[in-house]
Amino acid sequence: MIKAGEDRMDQSGRWARGVLAGASVAVLLAFGGPAAGAAEQVPGAGTAEQVPMAAAEIKLTFAPVVRAVAPAVVNIFSQRVITESQVPPMFADPLFRRFLEERGMLGKPRERVQRSLGSGVILRSEGVVVTNAHVVNGASEITVALNDRREFPAELVGLDPRADLAVLRIKSDTPLPSLALADGEPPEVGDLVLAIGNPFGVGQTVTSGIVSAQARTTAGISDYRFFIQTDAAINPGNSGGALVDLSGRLVGINTAIYSRDGGSVGIGFAIPVEMVRSVVEGILEDGKVRHPWLGADGQSVTTELASHMGLDRPLGVAITDVAKGGPAAKAGLAEGDVILALDGRPVFEGETLRYRIATHRPGDKVVLGIRRDGKDTTLAVTLEAPPEDPPRDTTLLKGSHPFDGAEVSNMNPALAEELGLEKASRGVTVTGLGDGVAARIGIRPGDRVIEVNGKAIDAVRDLKAAISKPSRVWQVVVDRDGRAVRLVLGG
Structure with a gap:
């Protein structure tokens, strides 16, 4: 089970200064060169990395890295007001609730303050802080505490729930310590890393480990898996904290753990720095994140597809649809092409392609490595913002019909991006639900309306026309997560 590394508390935890000493392994150049009696270099290894074998090497410490990095890692305390209904669960049916409200029989909602704890990283000396969106989303008050005990009220500049990242701003009369973002290639499996945060509110804590895996897409924490x-220990309260390399550069933002009991079992996850950079720059420049659009859909290459396409292994994304007039179409991408790489980096599956596209911004040019008719070639694509085509025509439906209380919109690439959908299937999508018939009969947000009484629904105007005339029996077909759901009810 994936658990977001956030701890909810009623009061702030104790402060403690985290220092890590007596590490059992070390990268020599991170601490100024080899120690006396250094072992012979491992065959095939680069000159920058050696296996510690002498006693003097094993006694090396991460303390210099921690001293440089720790001041830029902060604690984040947030609180939000939660309104709780005093209606017993047995009376939670929308129809019965409305009956009670109309007769003034509902008690006043009760409010309580929910406090949450997380971590964050100062990225700019003028007070720009990044953390996880789930740490601060919906907060009415946010406080950032530095490891020197100073506290600042924080302003939420913007957040991207899809990437689970948020940007805060604090004001200080003096420059604040900040952390540099790692450039170039991401860390390799086996590289040493340090995780810094405030687990369980005990105070700033440092743990060490290695990069256990890259491109881990089975962790459903955000839309970009x-x-x-x-295996560096990450616990509740570490959310938004720093994952750094031994040069003291930020390589990721700690976001979640795999756990059965809430504690660390050596499987933690961090959002890679390239995604952090893209989201932070977008929020600071535009106040929101504008993820780019490729204008093509496809499916991950399976073993069967790989054999059929002449690939020696299941790798890449087979293109099944190219949007007319979109960036991919303009670049010459066609159905049947297989995307194998983006900017020279391998595309293992659909999730990889979505992630690599999302780390760019509209207007960026990327180079796709593709397989077409058994031959490899490249295409240069200029990414664009997802278009509002067709117009959404968002409408709240009311009346004596199955969609009473439902908000519906024409699906387009921009709306699909907002809703976190992998594909912008044309048609009418339910984007919201209020009290009404739709909620009671089981219509859900995200349902795509296919038919009403045998009439195909391609646009909001079609749905409005279909429900405008009374009917003794309503037959509705919606697409829900790729399967057809049929509803039949009396008028």
Whole structure:
């Protein structure tokens, strides 16, 4: 089970200064060169990395890295007001609730303050802080505490729930310590990393480990299931904290753990720095994140597809649909092409492609490595913002019909991006539900309306026309997560 690394508390935890000493392994150049009696270099290894074999090497410490990095890692305390209904669960049916409200029989909602704890990283000396969206989303008050005990009220600049990242701003009369973002290639499996945060509110804590895996896409924490996996201990309260390399550069934002009991079992996940950079820059420049659009859909290459396409292994994304006039179409991408790489980096599956596209911004040019008719070639694609085509025509439906209380919209690429959908299937999508018939009969947000009384629904105007005339029996077909759901009810 995936558990977001957030701890909810009623009061702030104790402060403690985290220092890590007596590490059992070390990268020599991170601490100024080899120790006396260094072992012979491992065959095939680069000159920058050696296996510690002498006693003097094993006694090396991460303390210099921690001293440089720790001041830029902060604690984040947030609180939000939660309104709780005093209606017993047995009376929670929308129809019965409305009956009670109309007769003034509902008690006043009760409010309580919910406090949450997380971590964050200062990225700019003028007070730009990044953390996880789930740490601060919906908060009415946010406080950032530095490891020197100073506290600042924080302003939420913007957040991207799909990437689970948020940007805060604090104001200080003096420059604040900040952390540099790692550039170039991501850390490799086996690289040493340090995780810094405030687990369980005990105070700033440092743990060490290695990069256990890259491109781990099975962790359903955010819409972009692409993470650095580490065995450095990450616990509740570490969300938004730093994962750094031994040069003291940020390589990821700690976001979640795999756990059965809430504690660390050596499987933690961090959002890679390239996604952090893209989201932070977008929020600071535009106040929101504008993820780019490729204008093509496809499916991950399976073993069967790989054999059929002449590939020696299941790798890449087979294109099944190209949007007319979109960036991919303009670049010459066609149905049947297989995307194998983006900017020279391999595309293992659909999730990888979505992630690599999402780390760019509209207007960026990327180079796709593709397989077409058994031959490899490249295409240069200029990414664009997802278009509002067709117009959404968002409408709240009311009346004596199955969609009473439902908000519906024409699906388009921009709306699909907002809703976190992998594909912008044309048609009418339920985007919201209020009290009404739709909620009671089981219509859900995200349902795509296919038919009403045998009439195909391609646009909001078609749905409005179909429900405008009374009917003794309503037959509705909606698409829900790729399967058809049929509803039949009396008028």
